[in-house]
Amino acid sequence: MGLDDLRSLLAGRSIRVAASECLLGRSVRWNGEHNGDAWPRQRLEKVFTLVGICPEVGIGMGVPRNPIQLVGEASAPRVVAVDDPSLDYTDRLKGYASEVAVALDDVHGYIFADRSPSCGLAGVKVFAKDGSFERGGRGVYAAGVLAAYPDLPVVDAETLDDESVLLDFVLSVLARSGVVDRAVGLRDLVRGMLYPR
Numbered sequence: 001m002g003l004d005d006l007r008s009l010l011a012g013r014s015i016r017v018a019a020s021e022c023l024l025g026r027s028v029r030w031n032g033e034h035n036g037d038a039w040p041r042q043r044l045e046k047v048f049t050l051v052g053i054c055p056e057v058g059i060g061m062g063v064p065r066n067p068i069q070l071v072g073e074a075s076a077p078r079v080v081a082v083d084d085p086s087l088d089y090t091d092r093l094k095g096y097a098s099e100v101a102v103a104l105d106d107v108h109g110y111i112f113a114d115r116s117p118s119c120g121l122a123g124v125k126v127f128a129k130d131g132s133f134e135r136g137g138r139g140v141y142a143a144g145v146l147a148a149y150p151d152l153p154v155v156d157a158e159t160l161d162d163e164s165v166l167l168d169f170v171l172s173v174l175a176r177s178g179v180v181d182r183a184v185g186l187r188d189l190v191r192g193m194l195y196p197r
Ligand code: SF4
Pocket: 020, 021, 022, 023, 028, 029, 030, 053, 054, 055, 056, 057, 113, 116, 118, 119
C-alpha cells in the first residue's frame, strides 16, 4: 500500500473518535472558554471524525459554571464545587458516563482533555481538606468510560504534541476500527500523511 492508497482508503470512511468537547473549539469550559487550539486537532481530523462530548454540560451544569475539583482519596475521589464542597457531582457524572457508554459502541478511540476533574485521564489534582493536593487522580467521567471500555484506545490531548504518541494512538484506532487489516507497517505511511514534509 502507498500513501495515495491509504488516503483513498480513509477518504471513504468515517472513523469516529470521541473527544472532550472543549478540545473541538466549543466554548463549554467552566469559564466559557475552550481548548481547541491547545493540541494538534487538525492532524487528527485528517483521519478521524471527532465527536465532542462534555459531561459537565451533559449533566446540566451550564456555561459558565462554578469550577469543580477532586477531593479525598486518589483511588476513589469525589468531585465537588471548589467554593462549596457540599455540592457533590460525583454520582451524576458517573451516571452520565454509563449513559454515554451505550452510545460509544461505534467509537474507536477517545481523546480526553488533560487535568480536568471530569475528563482528565491521569495526574489530575486531588485535594485534601487542608488544601494540599497530589496529582494522582483520574477524572470521574473518564474513569466511568474506561470502566465500560477498558480496551478502548485513549489518550490525553496534551501528550499528542509528541509525534510518536500521536502515531501510536492513530495506529491503535485504525487497528480497532478494522479499516485496515493490520496496522503493522503502516506507521511510515500514516506519518507521511499527518506530517507532510
Ligand atoms: S474537560 Fe470535559 S467537562 Fe471540562 S469542558 Fe472539556 S469536555 Fe467539558
